[in-house]
Amino acid sequence: MSEVSIIGLDLAKNVFQMHGADASGTVLFRKKLRRDQVLKCLAAQPTCTVAMEACASSHYWGREIGRLGHAVRLAPDYVKPFVKRQKNDAADAEAICEAAQRRTVRSQVDGKLIAVNFTEGQDVKKGDVVGEIDPALYQATYDQAVAKKAQDQAQLANQRIDLTRYEQLAASNAGSKQQADTQRALVAQTEALVKADQAAIDNAAATLSYTKIVAPISGRAGLRQVDQGNIIHAADTTGLVVITQLQPIAVWFSLPQQQIMRVNAAAAKGALAVDVFGNDGVTVIDTGKLTGIDNQVDQTTGTLRLKAEFPNANYQLWPGQFVNVRLKVETLMQALVVPTSAVQRGPIGTFSYVIGEDNVVSAKPVTVTQQNEHDAVIASGLSANDRVVTTGFANLSDGSKVVVGRDDQTPSADLAPRKRSRGPDAQKKDGAKDGQKDGEPRAKRSSSEGDQKGQTGPAPGPGATGSGAKQP
Structure with a gap:
C-alpha cells in the first residue's frame, strides 16, 4: 500500500x-x-x-x-486544463444612472388649475395635455383683440372709398390734390393699425394656448406638485410635475487616467460596447454603447468621466441608481486563459503548478498580460495542453505527487453549524470519570432529596445520620 x-x-x-x-x-x-x-x-x-x-x-x-x-x-481538489478562447479586454467601473432628459413642467401663465390630466408614474408623450388653467380671462382678451381688428378693418374700408373719390376729383381739377394726399396717408395709417391688431390677436391666442399645460418631452411623470383647484403662477419654481425620460437612459462612470490612451484608441476604431450588471454583479441586465468621453481629467481624483447610453427596454435601470459597468475595449482572439486562482506569486514573479506525468506537479514561471477576479490571460510559460492546479495549495511544492479531484467531489457547505457528536468510547470514559468524581456528591444529593420527600416534621437534629436513622 x-x-x-x-x-x-x-x-x-x-x-x-x-x-x-x-x-x-x-x-x-x-x-x-x-x-x-x-x-x-x-x-x-x-x-x-x-x-x-x-x-x-x-x-x-x-x-x-x-x-x-x-x-x-x-x-488539490480541482484541476483545470488550459483554455484557448476569445477573451474580452474590458475595464470595470462603478457608475450612476441619469435620465437622458429631465424636464420640470411649469405654467407659463397665472391662473386657477382646473384639471390635472395625468396620474403619478404614468408614461406620457410629448404634446400630451397634463394640466389645464381656467381660460376665461385669456379668452376674453383674445375676443377683444379680434373685435378691435374688425373695427379697424371696417374703418379702413371706408377710408379707401374716400381716397378713390378724392383722387377722381383731383384728376378733374374739381378737388384739392392736398385733400387726396391726406386721405392716402390716412389709409396707410389704418392699414398699419390693422396689422397691429393682428399681432395682438396672435399674442392673445398664444397666451390662451398656455392655459393648457403640455408635456415638453416623452417620459414618465413623477409625483404631482400642485393639486387641482390651486392658483399657480408662471414664477413658481416647483412646477406641476417632473417628467423623466427613461428610454434610453444615460450612465456616467469614471476610469483611471492611465486607461485614457487605450480607450481613445479603441473608440477611434468604432463604437465600444458597455455592459451593465445587476445586483449580483454577474448577470448582464442591459448592453449599450459608449456615447461620450469628457475633455479633461478630474485633478482631484485623477479619473476621466465617460457616458454610455442604454436602451433600457425593461426599465431595469433607474435615474440615480448605482450600478457596475464593464467597458469592452478590445477582444483578444484565441487567448490562453486560466482561472485566476491558478496564478501564484513567488519571490521572482508569477508561476503556476502544472501537472505532468504520474500526477507530479512542477512550478513553471508564467507571464500574465491581463487578469481579473475570474480569469487570467497568459502570454508565455504554458501551453494549451497543460493542466494547472487551481485549489489545494497547502503543503504543495515543486515535485510533489498529487491526487486530482473532480467537480462532484467538492464538499458542500453547511447551512448552519452542526451539533458536535461524541464517540461511544468517549462517552463511556466521561461517564466513568463522572461516576468517580461526582459519586459522593450524588449520594449526598440523593439522601438529601430522600429527606425532603420522606420528612414531614421538623428538620432532624444534629445527631441525625441519614433519612432512615432513628434516635436510640
Missing part, C-alpha cells in the same frame, strides 16, 4: 470515501465510511501516505492521522 485517499462526500453526516492504491496506481479497495470508521481503517493499514482534500477540518485529520504514524499530504 503506497497511498490512501480520503474525499469528503457528505460532511453534514460525516460520510467520507476512502480508497487505497499501490505504487502503480491500482486501486486496492474503495469504501464509504464514517469518520470514526475511517480512523479505524487507517489504523489497520501499514505505514503509507494519506492524501486528502484541503478543507476546514484539515487540522483535525492531520493530527489524528499523524498519531497513527502515517504521512499526510493535502491534495
Whole structure:
C-alpha cells in the first residue's frame, strides 16, 4: 500500500470515501465510511501516505492521522486544463444612472388649475395635455383683440372709398390734390393699425394656448406638485410635475487616467460596447454603447468621466441608481486563459503548478498580460495542453505527487453549524470519570432529596445520620 485517499462526500453526516492504491496506481479497495470508521481503517493499514482534500477540518485529520504514524499530504481538489478562447479586454467601473432628459413642467401663465390630466408614474408623450388653467380671462382678451381688428378693418374700408373719390376729383381739377394726399396717408395709417391688431390677436391666442399645460418631452411623470383647484403662477419654481425620460437612459462612470490612451484608441476604431450588471454583479441586465468621453481629467481624483447610453427596454435601470459597468475595449482572439486562482506569486514573479506525468506537479514561471477576479490571460510559460492546479495549495511544492479531484467531489457547505457528536468510547470514559468524581456528591444529593420527600416534621437534629436513622 503506497497511498490512501480520503474525499469528503457528505460532511453534514460525516460520510467520507476512502480508497487505497499501490505504487502503480491500482486501486486496492474503495469504501464509504464514517469518520470514526475511517480512523479505524487507517489504523489497520501499514505505514503509507494519506492524501486528502484541503478543507476546514484539515487540522483535525492531520493530527489524528499523524498519531497513527502515517504521512499526510493535502491534495488539490480541482484541476483545470488550459483554455484557448476569445477573451474580452474590458475595464470595470462603478457608475450612476441619469435620465437622458429631465424636464420640470411649469405654467407659463397665472391662473386657477382646473384639471390635472395625468396620474403619478404614468408614461406620457410629448404634446400630451397634463394640466389645464381656467381660460376665461385669456379668452376674453383674445375676443377683444379680434373685435378691435374688425373695427379697424371696417374703418379702413371706408377710408379707401374716400381716397378713390378724392383722387377722381383731383384728376378733374374739381378737388384739392392736398385733400387726396391726406386721405392716402390716412389709409396707410389704418392699414398699419390693422396689422397691429393682428399681432395682438396672435399674442392673445398664444397666451390662451398656455392655459393648457403640455408635456415638453416623452417620459414618465413623477409625483404631482400642485393639486387641482390651486392658483399657480408662471414664477413658481416647483412646477406641476417632473417628467423623466427613461428610454434610453444615460450612465456616467469614471476610469483611471492611465486607461485614457487605450480607450481613445479603441473608440477611434468604432463604437465600444458597455455592459451593465445587476445586483449580483454577474448577470448582464442591459448592453449599450459608449456615447461620450469628457475633455479633461478630474485633478482631484485623477479619473476621466465617460457616458454610455442604454436602451433600457425593461426599465431595469433607474435615474440615480448605482450600478457596475464593464467597458469592452478590445477582444483578444484565441487567448490562453486560466482561472485566476491558478496564478501564484513567488519571490521572482508569477508561476503556476502544472501537472505532468504520474500526477507530479512542477512550478513553471508564467507571464500574465491581463487578469481579473475570474480569469487570467497568459502570454508565455504554458501551453494549451497543460493542466494547472487551481485549489489545494497547502503543503504543495515543486515535485510533489498529487491526487486530482473532480467537480462532484467538492464538499458542500453547511447551512448552519452542526451539533458536535461524541464517540461511544468517549462517552463511556466521561461517564466513568463522572461516576468517580461526582459519586459522593450524588449520594449526598440523593439522601438529601430522600429527606425532603420522606420528612414531614421538623428538620432532624444534629445527631441525625441519614433519612432512615432513628434516635436510640
